[in-house]
Amino acid sequence: MSLPHAILTALLEKPSSGLELTRRFDKSIGYFWSATHQQIYRELGKLEAEGYIRALPPELHARGQKKSYEVLPAGRAELARWTAAAQEPKPMRDTMLLRLRAAAVVGTEGIQADLRRHLDLHRGQLAEYEQIQARDFPPERSTPEDRLRHLVLRAGIDLETFWTQWLTHALAEFESMEKGD
Amino acid sequence: MSLPHAILTALLEKPSSGLELTRRFDKSIGYFWSATHQQIYRELGKLEAEGYIRALPPELHARGQKKSYEVLPAGRAELARWTAAAQEPKPMRDTMLLRLRAAAVVGTEGIQADLRRHLDLHRGQLAEYEQIQARDFPPERSTPEDRLRHLVLRAGIDLETFWTQWLTHALAEFESMEKGD
DNA sequence: GTCCACATGTAACTGGTTACATGATTGG
DNA sequence: CCAATCATGTAACCAGTTACATGTGGAC
Secondary structure (H helix, E strand, O other): OOOOHHHHHHHHHOOEEEHHHHHHOOOHHHOOOOHHHHHHHHHHHHHHOOEEEOOOOOOOOOOOOOOEEEHHHHHHHHHHHHHHHHOOOOOOOOOHHHHHHHHHHHHHOOHHHHHHHHHHHHHHHHHHHHHHHHOOOOOOOOOHHHHHHHHHHHHHHHHHHHHHHHHHHHHHHHHHHHHOO | OHHHHHHHHHHHHHHHHHHHHHHHHHHHHHHHHOOHHHHHHHHHHHHHOOEEEEEOOOOOOOOOOOOOOEOHHHHHHHHHHHHHOOOOOOOOOOHHHHHHHHHHHOOOOOHHHHHHHHHHHHHHHHHHOOOOOOOOOOOOOOOOOHHHHHHHHHHHHHHHHHHHHHHHHHHHHHHHHHHHH
């Protein structure tokens, strides 16, 4: 039940059409909750039917016509309720860890190349986050809202840092195993 | 397409019945790939139909009778193929980060209690991992298989460490905001 | 004999993914 | 006027979740 709330958040930050939302999900919000345009259109329809959002005036909403939405009071209330409600953390699910466990049984043939590739990808993501940090969060005092958003970005930075370190460590372990250490 | 491979790995480590697998998923493998018994039974059926596994002899497999499976050569080959194949890392999806982003818009009322609760949960998980590490991976030299499994466990430890640190930091940030800093 | 735990399963639903369809607008 | 791009959508599928069903064997 998170996608509708991700959309409500995005629309509160700025009323948008489906495609604009899709683009914004490819950027900031999508960094921790990704969504495709099909998901977004489907969800916008539901949210409108439930009375949480409404389409903005321009009433010629045929196919190919932009259709922008804004959040209604009921939508804001629902988002506030959801944000404050207790939720269980989801158990993690990571394919790479699973593959490593499998490699302990069927052999490590071929997995190293993909570990190296993932390391590059995570390094790239880390660089991107750090650029955003430098651009959007200068060290001066800032509003509480900014500090919350910075907190979220820092989680992304720390997570990518963890992955690059762990993958580096894993590759070193592989090398030392090949040397017969 | 990861659950079937998780099951193949578990069955290679030790042939098991559906319920035994379920219990083992609640422990070690489930730490990074959880599954319910319904998922497991469904998947066991598929894997058997595809010729990757087979039921062990005791042929009286009515309801209520234990039915154990072992991996066939085709299953091992498929697992080796999957392990070595390149895969894209899945974009992360974390509800707590999303909630924090939403809190920047609708207010932080009530979210702190759940941050504290999550901190406790992650601390507990971390303690559990560290216990497993102390029990199963003493500092002496070990087999390559052990080193791979230790690598996986260390990912879990480092991830839980990250979360406890980040949540601690987040709570401190909230406190300093309340003080009007 | 009845109840409970063990063990295997079915059915319905939800959320996410992939592939495709369709109309409108713009640049050449 | 044609192709590319913008913009909105439909349909089918797949994986994971929740609720429930059914049979067996042992404890009392």
